[in-house]
Amino acid sequence: MFKKSLALLMMGALSISLLSGCGGAKTPAPAETTETTAPAATTTGGDAGDNLTKSLAVDVSTLKSSDNQPLLLKTEAKEIPARPEDPKALPEEDPLHWYDLEYSGWSAEKVNIPKSPADGSIGKKVTLIVHGDHPYVTAYIKGAQQVATAYGMELNVMSPNFNVDVQNQLVDQAINAKPDMIVEIPTDAKVAVQQFRKINQAGIPLIAANTLPEDEGMKYVIGWAGPDDWGQMRMLAKTFAEKMNFEGGYTITQHAPGGSPYFSRTYGIVTELKKIAPKMKLLDAQAPGFEAEKTMQLTSDWITKFGPELKGIMAADDSAQQIGINEACKNAKREDIIRIAAGNSKVGMDAVKAGTVTAITYQSAEADGAVVLKMAADWFNGVEVEPVRYLPKHIITAADVEQYMPAQW
Amino acid sequence: MQANTENQDVRKREMGKVSSIISKLGVYVLVIALMILGTIISPKFLTTSNFMNIIQAVSLLGIVAAGVSFVTYSGNFVDMSIPCIMAFSGMIAVDTLKYGIVVSILCGLSTGLVIGIINGTVVGKLKANPIIWTLSVAFVGSGFMRWFYSGKQIYPDVNGGAAAEVFISLSRTNVFGTIPLIVIVMIIFMILGQFVMTKTKFGKQVKLVGSSYEVAKMTGINVNGVVSGAFIVTALTASIAGIFLTSLAKTGAFYNGEGYDFNAVTAIVIGGMTLTGGRGDVVGVLGGVLVIGLLSNVMTLIGINTFSQSIVKGIIFIAVVGINARSLRKLGRDDA
């Protein structure tokens, strides 16, 4: 009756995988194997002291991320222009065409936001729903975990691997577990609206992270914290234009179609350059994915096609895409091409150090994760939380790249 | 009367001539057509540097496809665990760099070898469905890699020492100063593959197993061994390609190699090999790989955007296979 024993075997296999799942623990491994300095001042509880006073006393300003930069960066404000009548009617090269994508959340009227219990952050359960697995996200979770540990919060991470349907299920599951706070990185700005609505209706406090949800969705959140992708791209464009002497042809290797960086890292650059360097010309923009060989072929084809007209290349990814671009430029003996990218991975920073890439943006994954958890802790402590927190922008060039090593991911 | 039938025969032969030309040259008809198109589109197409770029860009795919063609030739459709083998071999190679470059490469290759043996045994001896089995290996392997390396990617130069330099330069060295090493490796593999497939006993056995499994078994061939061999060859080529890819990207990551399974099948099928096995050769696979590279190049030169490019690729893919199947039928050889 080997069929029966087969069924038993399957049960065994499943049980083993279950147990290995248990062994995976609530928080993912990267957080446990953290090599950074331990939180500076964690109140070692044990006594029945006032939770609120203790958590208010926590000082996270001395925490460092693994690239030796401060973990909690000073957040920046952003100037918000007035909304045009119909952004979509404007031409694509007009920055206001992208108003709804870029300036989401400033005009939304909050709905049904739970009031802060203001009883401290120690022991609070926070569920973090990320958008998918990627080394950036791993670093993000690490940063979030650091702040959570400092404030005594319990962090539970869920990942849908970039799948919208799975993330919806995770949202349902998270609601079911009734945590004290949900922090979510939306897989998509539009789908986020319904997800946020559900969480809001269930009465669970919600903070959105990293990816801006559509304006409609901002009604339901306490706040949003993350990088100002559009703003960063505009800064990068300025450096780009300067290096290119405000003229010449350029191409863009785009991010994955469908996500928000696809738009910000293409049109952030295009609209800004149109404004400050009208003589610069966009020759082509393609999405080769995050593969070095494909990007290499694409770049060689560009070099063949455009020849000396091609003076600069912008990469939405400073890792695999950048390698492909650099290899192609080297092979074609076109090291003169000015290269910039959205960063900041180890590969990108190495390239800046080596001089092949002029500038990349600084986007600290760990700080990205840390700032949302700080927002959560502040809210638990009853501190006033502003609706939108932007991470500071910075352009890394060869002059200061050393300060940002070793890379976070 | 006799004259009539003779005329009839001649006419039949004439009709078959076009089909037989297509059948003989196979995919190279498309290669030539694309090259003509390219020359018309742009004067910069017909340059050595352009061609070298194309060949270099598809050499990794070529290495993988040369190996996978054995699995397809043996009638086992495709090996879906290729991306997993590529990523895993690369990561193991990076991980063991501290023991020296030779050890590192050997470890990378043995990873592929082990997976290949597992695949070969299960599909060969137990006759499991190859697509589903290799798919489950891909799942398990992917999950394992993510767990084992905690979701991070690893870098050769972080703790690799001197061997790291060699490793990174693997995909960047040029033989005789002009031709990249990857290209040479691909050409060697193509030649080797063609030789093994057509001139060795093993190759002929694979053909028989692919054409008709039962008949092959009855002639006394060790079908298990043959199928296992095919999967081992595939796994080895995949791990070599994976090591090169990791070297190129300077990063060992679990997402390396994504898409190579379907791309390899595309190249193989465009090259004239039938999925059910027993028909085609490695020269055709080379042609298929060249078509993919040329197509990309020509479309970018024309200025077609990414999305439209995939639409064109899909249409050409179906069209090529359709024409292939049709000409085979016209020649009366469509038993596949």
Added chain:
Amino acid sequence: MLGRLESSEGMMRDMDTKKILNKLDYYRIYMILAVIFILMCLFAPNFFNTFNIINILKGMSLNAMVAVGFTVVMICGQLDLSIGSNLTLGAMVVIGLQPTLGWFPSLIVAVLAGSLVGAINGFLVAKAKIHSFIVTLGTMTIVQGLIFLISKGSALSVNDFTLADWLEAPLFGLFPPRVIITVSIVLIFFVLVKYTKFGKGFYLVGGNKETAWLAGLNTDLYLILAFILSGTTAALGGALLAMSISSAVPTLGVSSQMVVIAATIIGGTSMAGGTGDIFRSMIAVLMLVVLFNGLMCLGAGYEVQIFASGLVLAAVVLGESYALYEQDKVKGQRPALMAELKKGAL
């Protein structure tokens, strides 16, 4: 001494054993589901409550719907790799057209779009005689490219949540309409394909195409219908999901493909064709969702989920082939006869 294998009696007992084994094999997916469910109830926190069970049912809706048509295609011995892009097509069309046409008409158009792709697939497979792996891989690439091209890479959404809320909220406190619709379609087609004379034709075509043709069945029609069904249910599943979240993204169906293929195989449909049914495919999808949900409750990350689903798939494949392997070993042998001969020779 009565041996187990003695003459005709032994043969009868052998056949009983075989029957029992076959039944076990048939019901294996239910056994696996039961085992996992019980394990999760015992060990996973927050698992066993109404809200979570409803979540699980909602979570299986998309893939179970897609699996309806896909199972029929597999029963015919073919593959359909375009289900992912078809479901995305359905989702994008229904949301894209909603502002102009309203919910119901755009749903019809979305489903018809899927049927159209299915018809093209079926036609190319049946009439042009190109292998289904190739055809559907090609249409998948084309349709996905079209979706990106037309949507320019953006997601679509509608700002009206009344339908979404209705679809997702439990009806009469029990099951959400979305789940009810999905399960109804599964049941309808399950009965149609497995128990009607016309439906059984699919099994015949899958089992042996030539024989089915000789028996008078219009094999081409069956193949084309199978692919049309696959395209239709995929688009319907995607559209239903989109309606329940009032939005659609162009990369919606990318990962559904592998899950549906795995689930259909685990549910007992063989790639060779001729076996399996739609209901068990749904049970297999349910099993995978229960597994993932439970693992999530236990706090396991994505890597454990994919690892576990790989293990289950591997176990099923191994089990199936081991059974065949054993069968093969004794193929042609007649144990009762051999035993008798041995007795006689002694």
